[in-house]
Amino acid sequence: MKLEDLAGQSGEWLRGSGPESDIVISSRIRLARNLAEFPFIRKCTESDRSQIERALRERIAQVEEWRGLSYINVASLEEIDRQFLVERQLISREHSESEGPRSVAIDPHEKFSLMINEEDHLRIQVMQSGLDLQAAWERIDHIDDLIEERITYAFHERWGYLTACPTNVGTGMRVSVMLHLPALVITRQIDKVFRSLHKISLAVRGLYGEGSQAMGDFYQISNQITLGRGEQELIGQVRDIVPVLIDYERRAREFLVRESQKDLHDRVSRAYGILCTAQTISSEETMHLLSSVRMGINLGLIHDLEIPTVNKLFIHTQPAHLQKLRGTELDTADRNIERAHYLQRHLRKRDPSDDPEQN
Amino acid sequence: MKCQHCEKPAIIHITELTDDVPVELHFCEEHARAYLTQSEAEEQPAPGTTMAGGLAQQVKVGKTAEDLARLDQRTCPVCGVTFYEFRHAGRLGCPHDYVCFRQELEPLIVNIHGATEHKGKRPQHSAHGTDQQTRLIQLRREMREAVQQEDYERASRLRDEIRRIERPSGA
Numbered sequence: 162m163k164l165e166d167l168a169g170q171s172g173e174w175l176r177g178s179g180p181e182s183d184i185v186i187s188s189r190i191r192l193a194r195n196l197a198e199f200p201f202i203r204k205c206t207e208s209d210r211s212q213i214e215r216a217l218r219e220r221i222a223q224v225e226e227w228r229g230l231s232y233i234n235v236a237s238l239e240e241i242d243r244q245f246l247v248e249r250q251l252i253s254r255e256h257s258e259s260e261g262p263r264s265v266a267i268d269p270h271e272k273f274s275l276m277i278n279e280e281d282h283l284r285i286q287v288m289q290s291g292l293d294l295q296a297a298w299e300r301i302d303h304i305d306d307l308i309e310e311r312i313t314y315a316f317h318e319r320w321g322y323l324t325a326c327p328t329n330v331g332t333g334m335r336v337s338v339m340l341h342l343p344a345l346v347i348t349r350q351i352d353k354v355f356r357s358l359h360k361i362s363l364a365v366r367g368l369y370g371e372g373s374q375a376m377g378d379f380y381q382i383s384n385q386i387t388l389g390r391g392e393q394e395l396i397g398q399v400r401d402i403v404p405v406l407i408d409y410e411r412r413a414r415e416f417l418v419r420e421s422q423k424d425l426h427d428r429v430s431r432a433y434g435i436l437c438t439a440q441t442i443s444s445e446e447t448m449h450l451l452s453s454v455r456m457g458i459n460l461g462l463i464h465d466l467e468i469p470t471v472n473k474l475f476i477h478t479q480p481a482h483l484q485k486l487r488g489t490e491l492d493t494a495d496r497n498i499e500r501a502h503y504l505q506r507h508l509r510k511r512d513p514s515d516d517p518e519q520n
Numbered sequence: 521m522k523c524q525h526c527e528k529p530a531i532i533h534i535t536e537l538t539d540d541v542p543v544e545l546h547f548c549e550e551h552a553r554a555y556l557t558q559s560e561a562e563e564q565p566a567p568g569t570t571m572a573g574g575l576a577q578q579v580k581v582g583k584t585a586e587d588l589a590r591l592d593q594r595t596c597p598v599c600g601v602t603f604y605e606f607r608h609a610g611r612l613g614c615p616h617d618y619v620c621f622r623q624e625l626e627p628l629i630v631n632i633h634g635a636t637e638h639k640g641k642r643p644q645h646s647a648h649g650t651d652q653q654t655r656l657i658q659l660r661r662e663m664r665e666a667v668q669q670e671d672y673e674r675a676s677r678l679r680d681e682i683r684r685i686e687r688p689s690g691a
Contacts, residue, residue, distance in 0.1 A: 197653035200599040200614035206664070280611070302641070309643050313653055315615035320629075321638025323615040327629050330618070331638045352544050359522055362634075389635020 164242055168477075168485040172249055172271040172288075174339070175476055177469040179291015183459045184407050186339040186379065186472075189250075190297045190396075191286035192305055193324045193333035195315040201325040202278060210262040213282050220311050221266050221275065227307075230266045230275075241490060244481035250288070252276055273304060281325050281333075283308070292403055294336060294396050302392075321388060331388030336399045339368070340406055343378040343456045344413035351380075354409060362386050363402060377448035377475060382406070414460060429457030433466075437508045441497040447478045447504065466508070474507060523548035596620050598658040616654050652685050659685070 174187035195201060196216065199209050221227055235243060235252060243257040252265050256279040263278035276284040285308075287301045315323040321331040329335070345351040355365045368379040382402065384395045417425045432453035435442075455471045457463040476482055478500050484491050487499055523530045523546060530546035583591070592604035601613025603621060612618070618625060630636060659682045666675035 195615065197615060198656040200657050200661075201612055201617075203605075203609060203611045204599045204601055204613035209660070305641075306644065309645060313645075314643050315653075316643050317615070317618055317638075319637060320618050321640065321642070323618055325611045327612070327625060328632055330629065331633065331635075332640045334640075349544075356521055365524075386633045386635075388629065388633035389637055389639060391640035394639075 164245055165485060165488075167249065167271070168245070168482055170271075172476070173290055174250060174271070174288040175469075175472040176290040177472040179289065179293055181403075181407055182291040183468070184341055184410050185292040185403065186290075186341055188289045188292055188294045188297050189286060189337045189339070189381075190294065190301050191284055191335050192301055193281040193322065193329045193335075194283040194285065194305070194308070195323060195325070196282050197313045197315040199282065202280060202282070203325065205261075205278075207261055210278050214262045214264055214277055216312065217275070217277050217283060217308070218264070218266075220308055223311070224307050227266070229269045231269065232266050233264060235263045235265055236261065241481050241484055245485055248476060248479040248481050253279060253284070255280055256284075273300065275304075275308075281329070292338060292400075294338070294400050297336075298392065298396055328385075329387050332390075332392055332395060334387055334392055334395060335383050336396050337366075337381045337383035338399055338403050339379055339381045340403070340410070341378055341452070341455060342380055342406070342410050343452050344417055345410050346378050348413045348416060350409065350413060354406065358382065358402065361398070361402070363399065376445065377452040379452075414456070418460060425460075426457075426462050429453050429460075429462045433457065433463060433508075436504050439501045439504070441494075442501045442504070443497055444478060444480060444500070447500060448475065451475055451478075470507070474504065478503060521546055523551050525551040591624060594621070594624075598654055598661070600661060614654070614657050616657070656682060656685055 174189070177186075179185070196213055199205060199213050202210070205213070218232060221230065221232065233246075235246075235256065238246075243252070246252045246265065247254050247257045249271070251267055251271065251274045253276065256263060256265070256276050259279075261278065263276075265277065266275040268274065271288065273285065273287040276286070285301055285304050287297045287304070289297045289300075317323055322333040324330050324333050342351060342354075345354060358365055362385045364383050364385045366381045366383065368376045368381070382399060384399055386395070390398075432450040436447070436450050436454065451471055451474055454463060454466065455468065458466055458468055458471065477486060480496055483496055483499055483503065486503070491499055521530045522528065526548060528548035528550070531549060592602060592607065594603045595601070596613055596617050597620065598616040599614035601617060603624060606612055606617070606621070612621075626636060659678050663675050663678040663682065666672070666678060
């Protein structure tokens, strides 16, 4: 598999289907694991890292059902290719930016990836479109078992799976659900919601995880605690809060429709108009406007565009994707022009009577 | 309310008006400074650095400078990481740290997770005894040090011992 082939597809997590997919983008679980016979990454020598890499690569190659996986040496990738994998959420930013031998194995359908030598020796992550944590758990549990057949994990009777950072010890599991919450942002209720989530030990992050700001009104809700509760309990905690958040978001949307239908329609139409006609546009502005358009489609204010298309535009207008699709490296100014052209090509090739420019 | 980057209480609240929609941000003093001084083009701080800061602070609570200095010098016999290193990087050096720093880590872990006992999945094949593997970490490190000190006799002894553990006869 070439990265260029991936660029054309949306990947599992942006497929835009699955339960509650108007608000829930994706469900995701990751497990942190370490090999018992090596120090944690911080104390690894180059040779330790190579040996860890080899041991895991060999194990992955033995598994019959993983014949189709792409094994990518991240250390030897160009920066743009690493950035591309980060944008697709197949590797973390930390994995992209660290040094030394490290790699990733990617499922051809992008339903899971195995990061080797990230913060921990192994980070298994599974992605599922829409709200389906149970399916995600079953898949990751199985992947974990397959690796553990031949690999001895660092495990302690009392502390559970041992991780480089004590914040992950125990199950080593992070369960997260990505939500699109534009109406809660517009009505300024999002903060209140986050405060109440923190009270029940749930974390809120932006689109690209820890440290990233909430771009395009996407938020990831995840468990903060990893020790002292079983996997099912941790999953249940996240799963149970999601319908509450969906309900809040729906009510905020209804409120906007009821109280300020004109303003809302105007906002959505302007966003659509700018996206169709801009000559140069930044990634941030694109995300921001696409967010309004996405909500507009869900509220029936835009009829000639579908959610999967918008989801695809969210990822294809990211800097590395744009350059991969164009097949050449571009600086920021050129990227902004290319992004505007890309949006025009994909938003304006429909029925002329629907073209916002002619309305 | 907690700082959105660490466990400290948020004392500085910033409303960003650069976008169409005001964005409200909540920080502790340290992260507010970091946020305000970072230039727009700059990347966000690497994931983990914020957590590391949080951990360092938690360890300091209720300790005198002498206590802390003594604590900082404690070293894991297996991987050689000092408690000082952990406190600053927020990352442990090897699995054995959970055993040798147990006393120091326990209050920290209780603080993070509110629990001290793993519940849930355990490895099916190797849930018992990873002492041999821990020994390997130590032996490899000692061998490296022996080579650095040009004590090749010791290095070769250590290498033989490593091989015995890596490939037990009959396996």
